[in-house]
Amino acid sequence: WNFPLLMAAWKIAPALACGNTVVLKPAEQTPLAALKLVEIFEAAGLPEGVVNIVTGAGATGAALTAHPLVRKIAFTGSTDVGKIIARSVAGSGKKLTLELGGKSAHLIFADAALDQAVEGVVSGIFFNQGHVCCAGSRLLVEESVAARVLDKLKARMRKLRVGNPLDKNTDIGAINSSAELDKIRRLIETGKREGGRYFEPENITLPNTGNFLRPCLFSDVAQADTLCRVEVFGPVLAVSTFRTPAEAIAKANDTPYGLAAGIWSEKGSKVHAVAAQLKAGVVWANTYHKFDPASPFGGYGESGYGREGGRHGLLPYLEVQP
Template identity: 65%
Template sequence: MPDTPATPDLPPTFDLEYAPAPESSSVVSIADSYSLFIGGAWVEPRSGRSFTTTNPATEEGLAEVAEADADDVDDAVGAARAALDEWSAWSGRDRAKVLYRVARVIQERARELAVLETIDGGKPIKESRDVDVPLAAAHFFYYAGWADKLGYAFPGRRPRPVGVAGQIIPWNFPLLMASWKLAPALAAGNTVVLKPAETTPLTALVLAEILQEAGLPDGAVNIVTGAGETGAALVAHPGVDKIAFTGSTEVGKHIQRELAARDTRLTLELGGKAANIVFEDAAIDQAVEGVVNGIYFNQGHVCCAGSRLLVQESIADAFLDKLKRRLDTLRVGDPLDKNTDVGAINSLAQLDKIEELVAAGVAEGAEMYQPQCALPERGWFHRPTLFTGVSLSHRIAREEIFGPVLSVLTFRTAEEAVTKANNTPYGLSAGVWTEKGSRILWMADRLKAGVVWANTFNRFDPTSPFGGFRESGFGREGGRHGLEPYVELEDLVAT
C-alpha cells in the first residue's frame, strides 16, 4: 500500500495592520495670531478681542484669531465699496487673469493648504488633498473662463455686478466653500466681505495672501473673522447688496427674516437629510461603497450627506451584512494619517450634538451597530454608526445629525421609496442605485431634491449647479447658474 503523501506545510497566517503613514505638518507655518484682512492690509480688530482656533484631533490651540465687531465689519464693507468701481471697471479678460493666477497658486500650495485644512478642521488628509484643494482650484479656473464671456452666459441681456457681496461660509469645507462663493462673485465684477466659520478660519486667511499675490486690487476681498455676532453684523449692514450663506437651516431662517424688508439679494444653502435609495437590481458592492462615501465622508459633516439609506426589502439583509462588514474596515483616527478614513469631529459642541441624537435613536428603539475600533485618547472622535429598525418618526430619521450616523429604512416599491424619501422638510440631494436608466429618470423626476446622483454620491463639479429646495435653501452655486446671483441683468434694446 503506497504511503500517504505528507500534508504540505501551510504558509503562516499574519494579522496584517496598516503601518502609520502620517503626512508631515512641517509644510505649514501657523502664526501665533492673525489679524483681520481689510482693504488689502492686515489690521487689528477695533474690538480688541480674539478667539483661539483649536485642532480637533488633539484639542490643542493653534492660533489666536481676531474677532471682528460691527465697527470692523463697517470698515470691511467700506473697503469693498471703495474698491468696487476699480474692480468692476476691469475688463473681463483682466479679471480672468487674476482668477487664473489664484487657481494656479492654490495648486502650487496644494500640500500646504491640505495639511492646514486637516489640522484646523479634523478631516482626513486624503480628503483635503484629493477633494477640497483640487476642487477649490477648479472653481477659480472655471469662473475665470466665464469672466470675459458673461454676455454669453445671459444671451440678450447686459450683465453688471450687483455690488458688495457679504459671504458667510461653514466649517465643513472652509477653503472649498470660500472658493465656491468668491470665484463667481469676482468673475462678475463684485467685491466681497467674507466671514469664515470661527472654528476653521486659517485656510481663508491664507487665501487672502494668495489673492494678494495674484494681483487682486486692495479691498476687492476682505476677510473678517469671528463667530455668530460677526456674521450677524455683516447681514445687518445696509451697505451690503448681496448675502450668500451656507450653514444651518435655523440660522438661514433668521437671515431671511432679517433681510425680508430690505432690497438685499439672498441665496441660502442650508441643511439636508438626503435619501440614498438602493434597488434590488443595483450593483451591490458599488452601492455599498457609495453609501459609505455618502455618509462617512468628512465624518458626515456634509449638508448633502446620504444620512438615510432606503434599501429595497428583498435585498435588505444581504446588503446590510455587506455594509456592516465594510464599516468594520473603516479606520478612525489621526486625520493626518493617509490611512485614516474617518477623522475628528470638528468641535466638542458638534460631538455633543451627535451623541445626543445617537442616544435618542437608541432610546426610541432603533438597533445600533458600530465597529469595535479604538478611538484616540485625545481629540473629538465618533465611531461610524448605523441604525436599523428606524421608522420615519424617529429623530434620527428626521433631524440633521451632521455626523457619521446612518439611518436605515426599507421599501418594497419605487412609489414607496419616493414617498419615504420626500418625507422630510429638506430638499438638497438624493441618490439612486439601479441598473435601469428609465428608473433613474422616473425617480429623479419625482424626488424633491436639488441634486439627484445616479449610481454615485457626493460628486461635485464646478460646471454643475448645486443647491436645494424647501428648508435646504434656495439659489444655486456652481455652473452658469452660480453667476446669476451676482449679476444685475438689463435687457438689450434693439436698434
C-alpha cells in the same frame, strides 16, 4: 466650518467673475483657512479691497448682513441661522442665496450593483466624518435585498480607519469640536431610545485623545424617528426599507429638507423615472458626492434656495440678467 476653502471659493469666484467686491466672514471655528486664502489672493496680485475678510462669531455675521452697503448675501450653514438671516434682510432689497442643511437619501433597488452601492453609501455618509451638508444620512433599501446590503455595509464599516485626519490612510478623522461631539452622542442616544437597531464596528479603536467617534448605523428606523427627521451632521446612518418605487419615493420626500439624493439601480428607465419625482436639488445615479463645476447645486425647502455653480450660480451676482 466643514469645508471652509470650498465654501469660500463657491462664494468668491462667481462674485468676482461678475465684477463685484467681496467681504468674507468665515465660521468662527475655522478662520485660519480663510485667512490663508486671502494671503494666496495677495500673492496672486489681486488688488487690495477686492476680497476682504472679517472674522468673528454670530454677532459679526449679523452686523455684516445688516450693513446697508451689502447688496448680496450668500450663506452656507445651518437651517436655523439661515432663517435668521432671511428674516433680517426681508424688505431690504438685498439678494440672498442660502445653502443650508440636508437629510439626503440613498435609494438602493434590488437590481443595483450592491457592492458598488455600499461603497457609495459609505462615502456618502462617512466622508469628512459626516460633516457634509449633502451627506447621504438616510438609506432606503428594497426589502428583498435589505439583509444582504446591511451585512455588506457592516463588513465595510469594520474596515474603516478612525484617527489623525492628516494621515492619508485615515477614513474618518476628528469631530469638529467637543460641543459637536456631545450633540451627535445625544442624538445617538435618542435613536437608541426610539427603538432603532444600533450597530457600530466593535473592532475600531479610537485614539486616546481628541473628539473621535465610531461610525454607526441604525436599522429599522421609522419615518417619524428623530434620526429620520433631524440633521445629525456626523457619521450616523439611518436605515429603513421599502417594497415599491412609489414607497421609496414617498419616504425619500418625507423630509423638510431637499438637498440631494442618490439612486442605485442598473435600470436606466427606473433611475430616470424615480429621479424625476424626488424633491432634491441634486440627484446622483449609481454614484454620490460627484460634482461638476458647470452644474448648479442647491436645495429645496429647509435646504435653502438659490444655486451655486454653473451659469445659475452667476445670476444672483448680477443686477442685469444676460
